[in-house]
Amino acid sequence: MRVLIIEDDILLAESLKEYLEVNNFEAEVLSYPEEIYSVEHFDIILLDLMLKDKKGEYILKEIRKKRLDLPIIVITAKNDMESKEICFEYGADDYIVKPFDPKELLLRIKALTKRIYCCENLRIDNVLIDFSGKKLYVDDLEVHLSRIEWELLCLLAQNRSKLVTMDKILSYIWGDKVVGTESIRTYIKNLRKALPDNFIVTYKGRGYKLK
Incomplete structure (x- = not known):
């Protein structure tokens, strides 16, 4: 940003x-x-x-x-x-x-x-991210996310097609709280289950971006 x-x-x-x-x-x-x-x-x-x-x-x-x-x-x-x-x-x-x-x-x-920046809807193929309603839809069906999964999706969506680094994710979601990168991987894994295949691109050791 x-x-x-x-x-x-x-x-x-x-x-x-x-x-x-x-x-x-x-x-x-x-x-x-x-x-x-x-x-x-x-x-x-x-x-x-x-x-x-x-x-x-x-x-x-x-x-x-x-x-x-x-x-x-x-x-x-x-x-x-x-x-x-x-x-x-x-x-x-x-x-x-x-x-x-x-x-x-x-x-x-x-x-x-x-x-x-979380006020307009974003549609990518069969995925709809409703920022104002804080809801995710896949094939017009609502998919429930945890608070952190939702914030992570928002961050990736705000920076669509850009690499979002591990450091930026840690700072954006957890602030000064000490959290390891393994926590990010866990939430990314859960978020991937809610989204179509290959929707989140991994840059090993660096970060992630939406396709």
Whole structure:
């Protein structure tokens, strides 16, 4: 998942970038986004309000005017209710006040992307993944999954045709909890039983992807 950090405090931006990359996200820093359309290649945006060239509120408004529905988390030192009201009115999805613990930001990113990117149905051949209803159908028959099996399917579906590494699976589903890769293999095995043959592709020692 690609994160765009729009922040002109270089030290903060680089520390956030490093933290996100350690947690298996791709991150890029822009201090002054000259072209709003360039953001559409990302999956989520972290937006500071107090930028040198343009106010963050303006950038937020322009992104939404162009009908770009990327999730946006405002990161700012502004803690007044007026700023919060303006940002949410312009289309912010979340708002976090500096200074903050990077772990809290990570939790907010995960919660937001789970909610937003698991909202549309995905059909692949005879398989229907109903994200909003949290249901899996094969040949129009509902297949029951455990919570972890469902989250694993969501992660693979969000990254369809892309390799999802073991580290990314561990981070996404279990967070900081220490879990071995054998647990992933067990859940993948159970998930495979619910899906057609060859629906999940294995990259030995690296990870998995949906066909």
